[in-house]
Amino acid sequence: MSGSLQAAGNGGVGQEMYRLIVELYPICRSITGDGVRQTLDIVRQHIPLTTHEVPTGTRVFDWVVPREWNIRGAYIKDSKGRTIVDFDDSNLHALNYSIPVRETVSLEELKQHLFTSERHPEWVPYRTSYYREDWGFCMAHSRYLELEDGDYEVTIDSTLENGSMTLGELVVKGQRSEEILVSTHTCHPSLCNDNLSGIALCTFLAKQLAESRPRYTYRFLFIPGTIGSITWLALNEDKLANIRMGIVVTLVGDDGPFTYKKTRNGDTELDSAVLHALEHSGSGYDVRQFIPYGYDERQYSSPGINLQVGCLTRTPFGEFPQYHTSADNLDFVKADKLAEALVVYQRIFAILEGNRTYRNRNPKCEPQLGRRGLYDKIGGENERQLNQMAILWVLNYSDEKHSLLQIAQQSGLPFADIRFAADMLLRCDLLEEVV
């Protein structure tokens, strides 16, 4: 399997995902505003996304949809008129959700509104102030140290007004109404791995699923973190009972190993499917228990919502130095890594799509495989035929209690081999599905 994973990276889809990231990179996103709308418009060129505008002031559980934030420009100039930082160079320079400001301030006062990273003095950190009115700038610490006494002109040309929050949604209808939720956040400005890699993966995953005819219905959400998932959940409580499981997609473009954060339950079909796909991926990976911190799985897994939602990333948030800085840029994510991640997600869904529980229709002793063409002809050799082992596993464990995925896990064989064996046995009328 590892061979084809590598091959995937060379195909065109990695390049297509990367090109989408390039196109989305310059846009200044936040939890509300035109940046999100532009982003979803571009995604809509690939998949038929629906958008929902939720008005400012809408009550969503314990929260209220905030005023809409938009920004056109921002800069600091020193007393000689020299530009210190400019939003046009990087939208990270403006504190995200900064209130408008147009003032001349002393260096001392200015410093109370500046955010830098001492640890990475050349990088611009990413900061937000959603729920406390403030203005501010983020900048390289090295530049900050050079600031001289004197007055500074600060301008943030932003608006914070009644408007709406924009949620993107795509339902890929399957043969069954039961749903799998796939969620990615859309609220980060020019940050590639944390945000755009997830958007790109979901876009191309949705595209591929829409072209297949899946068994499950897949609901893709492209939403701002926290307030977005809370809002969607509050407005769609009637849909929750139908959601069998879900996964949060982000941080899939760096070159770190895959890291799976389990569902709160920790032992669901999704957990098994992800672990199986990773075990057979041929590369290293890491698995972690659920903790109530991270991305929107926090909301999906709150005790009153209680969906079983995992999160599959490469290097987890906060564990790579570029996290939430200007260094999470177009150099940090790679086409082949994006493509490889897409393949892993596709394999996970292929497992979920193909997973069934069967009853062996010839449960007393093994059936005679030879006369059904399921047995190699000359017995006695030393090697085991792989497919034949899969056939024996499926026959023995198709006792109504074991799904094919459980059989794959117990046997150590790849799910694809088990699924193929079940197909061969179905053709011989040796299995029937347990519904």
Place this chain on the structure above:
Amino acid sequence: MSGSLQAAGNGGVGQEMYRLIVELYPICRSITGDGVRQTLDIVRQHIPLTTHEVPTGTRVFDWVVPREWNIRGAYIKDSKGRTIVDFDDSNLHALNYSIPVRETVSLEELKQHLFTSERHPEWVPYRTSYYREDWGFCMAHSRYLELEDGDYEVTIDSTLENGSMTLGELVVKGQRSEEILVSTHTCHPSLCNDNLSGIALCTFLAKQLAESRPRYTYRFLFIPGTIGSITWLALNEDKLANIRMGIVVTLVGDDGPFTYKKTRNGDTELDSAVLHALEHSGSGYDVRQFIPYGYDERQYSSPGINLQVGCLTRTPFGEFPQYHTSADNLDFVKADKLAEALVVYQRIFAILEGNRTYRNRNPKCEPQLGRRGLYDKIGGENERQLNQMAILWVLNYSDEKHSLLQIAQQSGLPFADIRFAADMLLRCDLLEEVV
């Protein structure tokens, strides 16, 4: 315990087992035919085996009892009349279940009917063709490479005709009707470890059990692999409910460590008993999960039969180079290894025989052991008396929920010590059996 295990090897029973193997070695066995009958006749000189003849054509679940195969000779001669291989040298030379043939063929055609082992060029491999009509010869690869162009005279003096398949069975009646199944296969020709070691062990185990007065009833099956167990199961479905557990015996004469393949359930009383015996055997051993491949445990553990059957061997099949070749011969099995294996099997059955669940009749605090003679007289010393620990374990855990075997496993003490402590406590009326 290891001391007595070693001692056992020096006793006479190992030699007796080995002598039985020597006697059985030359016979050409298969899944049907006179070879099996001769084998069971010789076993019957030791234990009062019953045989069942099941006619060709009998339907047994998904299978049909095949025609009976017998063979008197087989050879290949080159154009100069020189013998290339001869059944009289080794019955492995004839493809087992080969149809009769009497032809002159070219080297090219001959080669399509020859089986060799490139990895072990001096050994003759063992091959069968039970369910596909074919003829063939097995030979050393080194000899095969020397074959010169030209015509060859091939003769296989075999018959494949309506007849019957022979099953051997011995029921050792116990105090209870509940049964333990002990199964060994009888279908391999001149192969010592894979086949004859199991037959020898079962013979002497049955003999010893018949001389004791066991609690369980023991049912020994001496049957051809696969078709034999399927046939016995199909013809004896009414007996299955009475079988509490079972074990498949084979490959017990080489010098590899014991290897236990667990029951399908994996956590039965048999599994505990075998593991306990092995843990306290003083030598290394290996334990494996159930897989639906191997010997007749495959059939016994099929979902519609669902007996709890393990398999205790030394080196497992396919994991020693001599497996299914002419090198699995009289040099490969040893009297002391056979005797040691018999001791382990006897200990397992001693555990099962002695395992009971009791109720402590003085459950409130410890009883005063001193006035019952169950306590060493002067308290305060540093060492624990082994027997006294066993007494305390049995008293504390005889709460109707723990069997003696479970107490042995939890305490780490040998089952014999726990059983002895229970006997002492029974004598003082401090225990009563929970039925």
Place this chain on the structure above:
Amino acid sequence: MSGSLQAAGNGGVGQEMYRLIVELYPICRSITGDGVRQTLDIVRQHIPLTTHEVPTGTRVFDWVVPREWNIRGAYIKDSKGRTIVDFDDSNLHALNYSIPVRETVSLEELKQHLFTSERHPEWVPYRTSYYREDWGFCMAHSRYLELEDGDYEVTIDSTLENGSMTLGELVVKGQRSEEILVSTHTCHPSLCNDNLSGIALCTFLAKQLAESRPRYTYRFLFIPGTIGSITWLALNEDKLANIRMGIVVTLVGDDGPFTYKKTRNGDTELDSAVLHALEHSGSGYDVRQFIPYGYDERQYSSPGINLQVGCLTRTPFGEFPQYHTSADNLDFVKADKLAEALVVYQRIFAILEGNRTYRNRNPKCEPQLGRRGLYDKIGGENERQLNQMAILWVLNYSDEKHSLLQIAQQSGLPFADIRFAADMLLRCDLLEEVV
């Protein structure tokens, strides 16, 4: 936490505990007699202990309260009148519960009544003979080897007469009637770690608990080992249903790591509390499964009593060379080690006192923490705020199924942080207790 543990050792309580041990050390205790009464009288200067006198001959389950033993002196003199051993030097010289004797005996006969330790030839071993009438002396093996042939005058001025056994008890009333049992033994003569350290710890633990206003009711027992707990249990069977858990205190003054012996169930709230306190203690520790041997947990955990009782010591009995010898003296126990042990016990009880189960009153998604002052103001930074993680853990797992202690264990956060987060959430009406 380790910082404060060390600090604790420097405080005065360790010195106070040590002084109490110094005061109790010379007294010759046994399972009955004035030694125990004097001991409890001294303890009563610290806490309002109640004592019960249980008459000789009282039937207690399978046992009978023995005659009362008292001793005034004991010695061996050689034929020249030189004193070989003298009770006045160490009460360990007299076999504990020795019957009176006044005789002249040969060296040969004397030797049948002498107990020494070859392994530690300078130390006097501690031996008892409670339930078999005997007389004897314990002495250093080195001295024993010097004994010369000849007659010896042996005198043991003891009495073994009808009387009573003395049990000490203190109930610290809590808000609830549900009880936690704390038990220590009082039957060892001049032995510091095994006996006096437990008495000292229980004394100061009871004092501190009586000054707080605990939720649970705490029942402290100061009793002779085995016969004392059996007697208390037999006379107080009506109280058992009220006892939620218990702990046996002893061996807390040496400098070995803490060792916790689990309850028989092995997975109770007490086990979790002790393990949590030890995990966060900053020092190494050892955990062991329950075995039906040791101190009075043997009786409390007998199947008919079935209390869940653990035992927390430092080095376990029999695992330090000084155990049950004259070397378990005032040099062997240390004030700082006693104080550190007291702190660990206090933390365990603080956890049990503070452990509750809550229901999240805002279970659908996270509540908005910011407007309640529970969120750091500027998002986006790399570090996690510890308290905020505790808040998220409590919110997510307050689903009626997880206690705060379980949340602490699952999160890896100290119980104190989790308890503090719950307090903050209670203040915001975000939690309600599940009763």
